[in-house]
Amino acid sequence: MIKRFIIAIIALAVIGGGIVGFNLFRAKMIAQFLAAMNSAAFPVTVTEVVPGTWAPGIEAIGTANAAQGSDLSTEASGIVREIRFAANDTVEQGQLLVQIDDRQERADLEAARATEDLAQITLRRARNLQQRGVQATSTLDSAEAEAVSARSTVAKLEAVLSMKQLNAPFAGTIGIPRVEVGQFVSAGTVYATLQDRSKMRVDFSLSEQQAALVKGGMAVTVIGEEDGTQVAGSIIGIDPKIDPNSRLVNLRAILPEANGHLTPGQFLRVRVHLPEEKDVIALPQTVVASSLYGDSVYVVREETPEGSDTAHLVARQVFVQLGRRSAGMIEITSGLKAGDKVVNAGQNRLSSGAPVTITTDAAATAN
The missing domain is CATH 2.40.30.170 (Efflux pump adaptor protein, beta barrel domain)
Incomplete structure (x- = not known):
């Protein structure tokens, strides 16, 4: 009885050891098979780092x-008699734009000119008499003063008349009229804008x-x-x-x-x-990923795994220092060197050390 019990125990031990040994053998073979398998390579497109000219801005x-532009306003008050422009007209420098009623000033000017003519005649007569010695010097002085006063009055009235005529100070495009014919305007009233x-x-x-x-x-x-x-x-x-x-x-x-x-x-x-600036490394801003650990890019490098004679392309995460940004580009101040191949599409699926293949088909990187 004891002998059969011992034989049963030995049989069970042999069977159990065989099962355990088979499981260990199977696990080892699976590990070796997986180790021998090559991971699927991710397709990526790259940008080669080439120092170039940086155009900062x-x-x-x-x-x-407008280099010349102003709101035109009246210099004198009065009734608007005539508007000689329409909205968006192109006007020339000196062109008459608005005429303010100036009938009274013109009448005053005619009277002043008549007075000036009389003063000039009186002055000439006084000079002739003075030269013949039949008139006092004081009379000639009075005639000269009257002539000067008459000329000043004419000049003053001519200036008043000119203020009643509103001319374009420069050439340009005039805007919408802000006054109407028959409207009374005071000095300083804006009547249009003129822009060159x-x-x-x-x-x-x-x-x-x-x-x-x-x-x-x-x-x-x-x-x-x-x-x-x-x-x-x-x-x-x-x-x-x-x-x-x-x-x-x-x-x-x-x-x-x-x-x-x-x-x-x-x-x-x-x-x-x-x-x-020369020899500046700049890349598209989309190649840079930012996280709590800093700013980084993926650089494609050729590496030979330990125990293998074949080189493979892998993506390595490289932390970089950033500089200025301009027109969709960003300056890389450190972390990269000329010739590095930086992943510019497909990096969202990568981790450091992931195998990759370089492609020119941007659509393949999205699959």
């Missing part, structure tokens, strides 16, 4: 203004730190917000004073190539072009 918001849209300027502001980088003559580019119109210009003025309330500096740029493409008062985006 300063972005601002500005307002378009052939030459425009833009006024904008920068922080005192940014303004310190700007000098007169620097190139600028303005972009219209609505239609994307781009016009080039240059800085012509920088205020020597910083606004104590906003801490901003006012600047002005001339836009000689506007050619009527901009409207006074229009909202504009302004870019001031700073001097170019």
Whole structure:
């Protein structure tokens, strides 16, 4: 009985050991099989790091203004007798725009001219008599004073008449009339706006730190917000004073190539072009990933696994230091070198050390 019990125990031990040994053997073989398998490589597109020219700039918001533009107002009061322009007319410098009733002033001028003529005749007679010695010097002096007074009166009335005629101070496009024929206007009444849209300027502001980088003559580019119109210009003025309330500096740029493409008062985006810099590494902003640990990119490198003779492409996460941003590009100040291949599409599926293949098909990186 004891002998059979012992034989049963030995049989059970052999069977149990065989099962355990088989499981260990199977686990080892599975591990070896998985180790021998190559992980699927992720398709990515890359940008090669090439130091180039960096064109830095300063972005601002500005307002378009005509190089010559003003609201025209009357110099004298009176009844509007005639309006010689319509809205959006192109007028020439000196063109008569509005005539204010000047009948009384013209009558006064005729009387003053008659008085001047009489004063001149009296003066000539006094000089002739003085030369013949039959008239006192004081009489000649009085005649000369009367002649001067008469000329002054004529000149004064001519000036008053000129103020009744409202002429264009410069050529440009005139706006909607703000007065009507028969309306009484007082001095200072605005009757229209006149804008020379052939030459425009833009006024904008920068922080005192940014303004310190700007000098007169620097190139600028303005972009219209609505239609994307781009016009080039240059800085012509920088205020020597910083606004104590906003801490901003006012600047002005001339836009000689506007050619009527901009409207006074229009909202504009302004870019001031700073001097170019050489050998700067700049990449598209989309290649950079930011996290709590810092800013990083994925760089494709060729590596040979330990125990293998075949090199493979893998993506390695590299932390970088960022600099300035401009026109969708970002400056990399450290972490990369010339020749590095930086992943620019497909990096959302990567982890450091993941195998990759380089492709030129951007659509493949999204699958």
